[in-house]
Amino acid sequence: MVASHTYDEIISQPDALKQTLQMVKEQRFHEKDPDLTVFSGCGTSYYLAVSAARFFQEVTGKPALAVPASEVILHPEQVFAKGLKYQLVIISRSGTTSEAVAACKTIAGRKEIGVMAVTCHAGSALARLAAESIVLDHIKEKSVVMTQSFTNMLYALQLYSAKTSQNDRIWNELTRLPEQMDQVIGQLPQIRELAENLQYRRFIFLGSGVLTGIAREATLKLKEMTQTECESYSTLEFRHGPISIVDDRTAVILFTSEKTKELDAPLMEEIRSFGGHAVAVGHCADQVSADTALVIETDLSGSCQAILLLPHFQMLAYCRAVKLGLNPDQPRNLNQVVKISIGE
Incomplete structure (x- = not known):
């Protein structure tokens, strides 16, 4: 195999998962009882949200859905109905993705919406805006494309689902996953x-x-x-x-x-x-x-x-x-973080 950050980040996932397991095991989460949990992100993080929402609902028995972060900004009234309580789980590897940060700012001050960030960077804008965070700061990808970060953030949210719902059967299964990833x-x-x-x-x-x-x-x-x-x-x-x-x-x-x-x-x-x-x-x-x-x-x-x-x-x-002779670490037209200008 050609040496690359992407290759290294793919094959080193078992060890990273072990660290994620230990981190979530030790973390204490706020008690909450929303009517609906909304998982959100952009690009890869949105697709992660789709899987996380399906898993969360299956494991906890509580309603969940996934929406792109841009929908929270552009159409908040279509995401959050009046009279209901929500938990927004916003996902971003960098914690600085423009739409993810703007989504948090869009719903700031709405007491019926709690916010939890999932990111790989402590101290990021997203982590600062959220009431609580899952921060996987052992994930330090150098490649533009998300591989290990996707795997570990999804795993963290699966563990979170099992832990907060006290689903011991699912939790016990998930603890065996890093060894099987080998x-x-x-x-x-x-x-x-x-x-x-x-x-x-x-x-x-x-x-x-x-x-x-x-x-x-x-x-x-x-x-x-x-x-x-x-x-x-x-x-x-x-x-x-x-x-x-x-x-x-x-x-x-x-x-x-x-x-x-x-x-x-x-x-x-x-x-x-x-x-x-x-x-x-x-x-x-x-x-x-x-x-x-x-x-x-x-x-x-x-x-x-x-x-x-x-x-x-x-x-x-x-x-x-x-x-194809392409550079998997640096695909054309892409950067690690997408930042755009979004009006306040």
């Missing part, structure tokens, strides 16, 4: 052949439930690092029009699970019948009629497995960028 990192060379096959000009990522956000983030990673044509869809929605783009230059990567495998298999068969290369990633990937099955060996249940799927598509994007 095994996943060892499997990553399997993705290289697919990544380097330039016959495939189009990549589609499919997932449902918590994996919806994972599929969106997989699309963004590949698009950022390689500028490859790629899209993401909720799994069964793919049949409703988008499947028309499948041909022999299309690779469709489906994040599968025990809960969805019976419906995933016929879709994989359809994709193959149209000439597409069907790839499945997950614990039961070898049970859904895929051309390529990347099986994740794990005893974790359901949504707790989601984070174990992340390194595969991160490495897919890295390997393809290297094959």
Whole structure:
């Protein structure tokens, strides 16, 4: 492998997860009982919010949704209804993303909305504006693209969901995740052949439930690092029009699970019948009629497995960028932090 910050940040995720676990284990959180918890961010952090909101609602039994931070700024009345109490969980690696900071300022002074920041930088503007924060200051990415930060901020929010709802079963499962990530990192060379096959000009990522956000983030990673044509869809929605783009230059990567495998298999068969290369990633990937099955060996249940799927598509994007002669650490037109002028 070509030496790069991105590569190092992908393969070192098990140790980072162990530190995140210890940090959340020791942190005490404010007691709160909102009518709705809103997870928000921009770009990768928004897709993280999508998965975190689905996980939070499943684990706690309390309503949650995800919105882009820009929606909080532009349409707060469509995000926050009158007469309800909210918890806004705002996510930003740097803690300085313009829309994330502006979202906090937009709702400042509204006593019915509590704010928690999730960031990798202590003392950042976002951390200062929030009533409480999860700060993962052991995550210090040098690459422009978010890999290890996405994994760890999502993991922190999963732990937060289990801890604050006193869901001991889920908490105990999540504590085993860093050790199992070691095994996943060892499997990553399997993705290289697919990544380097330039016959495939189009990549589609499919997932449902918590994996919806994972599929969106997989699309963004590949698009950022390689500028490859790629899209993401909720799994069964793919049949409703988008499947028309499948041909022999299309690779469709489906994040599968025990809960969805019976419906995933016929879709994989359809994709193959149209000439597409069907790839499945997950614990039961070898049970859904895929051309390529990347099986994740794990005893974790359901949504707790989601984070174990992340390194595969991160490495897919890295390997393809290297094959194309691109710099995965510094994709074109991008910077680590997006800052724009937003009127006060």
